[in-house]
Amino acid sequence: MSTGLFDFNGTLPVMGLQVVLLSWLLEQILYSPIQGVIQKRQNKIQQELQLAADQLQKAQQLTQEYQTQLQKAREKARERIRQVQQEAQTMMEDQLKQAQQQMTQLFNEAMQQLEQQKQQALMNLSNQVDEVAKFILSKLMKQ
Incomplete structure (x- = not known):
């Protein structure tokens, strides 16, 4: 028996079966759960992105409403x-x-008062002139 690089004997189908079995086990134990976790994570990220986009749109609407109300x-x-x-x-x-x-009104009242005082002063002056004239006349008559 020669041992070459590629010997086709009874171990080849067993090795092929081992590869298939190992692939199936890895798929069931490792790849499927990891893909499930990755898918869940992607779904969660997608939901959070959608939620963030919705909240951003709502915030923009509220901002617009507040700006309108402020205006x-x-x-x-x-x-x-x-x-x-x-x-x-x-x-x-x-x-x-x-x-x-x-x-x-104050000006008119002041003017009236001044006019009254003027008239009174003129009357007083006239009376004084009359008295002085009478006094002078009486002095002249005595002489």
């Missing part, structure tokens, strides 16, 4: 500020008109 709130605040400024302007104009009316 509306800013516009409402601007409108309210404009109204308050307009009300303040109107109030200031009303107060200015009232102050002008009061000043005009």
Whole structure:
């Protein structure tokens, strides 16, 4: 018997059977469970990616809604500020008109008082002139 590199004797089918049996055992014991774990992991990763994508889309929608609400709130605040400024302007104009009316009234009252004082001073002066004239006349008459 010669032992060459490839001897085709009774051990070849046994070795072939061993390879097939070992392949089947490895498939059952090692490869199938590992493939199951890998498949589960891929499914879980895919689910988490889908969940993350859904959450990202929801976050973008919420961001858009918040931006819209913020814009509306800013516009409402601007409108309210404009109204308050307009009300303040109107109030200031009303107060200015009232102050002008009061000043005009005070001025008119002061002018009336001055006119009365002038008339009274003229009457007093006239009375004093009359008295002085009477005094002078009485002095002249005595002489």
